[in-house]
Amino acid sequence: DAGVIQSPRHEVTEMGQEVTLRCKPISGHNSLFWYRQTMMRGLELLIYFNNNVPIDDSGMPEDRFSAKMPNASFSTLKIQPSEPRDSAVYFCASRHRDRGGNEQFFGPGTRLTVL
């Protein structure tokens, strides 16, 4: 089984540009989570979906951030316009909500640098 796939792995952009991060969860998983990791703030949950429906977006820092999950195998996290303080590693994780254990599987992350 392929794990969680994220693209791009690295993104360098200039302040004010739009950034789109992509995630493909593990096949059959029905929950998807977007996290942001920085040295200062640690690992923060931004938003999560169950069965493609956003359940809790209270962690999304500002209106500049938006996330979608148009189907069970794809999700995007968009930042528009980007700012230097958005620089971080963004992880996507998925899990099978209805199976015991509730383990979350993390993707390799996207390292975003906003200049």
Next chain:
Amino acid sequence: QQPVQSPQAVILREGEDAVINCSSSKALYSVHWYRQKHGEAPVFLMILLKGGEQKGHEKISASFNEKKQQSSLYLTASQLSYSGTYFCGTETAYNQGGKLIFGQGTELSVKP
């Protein structure tokens, strides 16, 4: 609210033991433990559910004291491969859809 982990960092010699604690101000339904190596994604170690279960993973085990709202991770006879940052993630109710709040992490370094 973010759980508090202690210690923030620990340095061990190979073969030594360590304990990492995770405390919450809220009642917990479950505690998840992850390990993250530098430049990599967090990797699941184990989950402990309400009920005081203790689970093990090779020489790594954990306990969950729901009354005290805390969990401890025990690393026995540490190996070089145990180095990394350990995170606890807490879930306060069974119906939160898997929403985890992670602690700030404990950096573990195992030296030869």
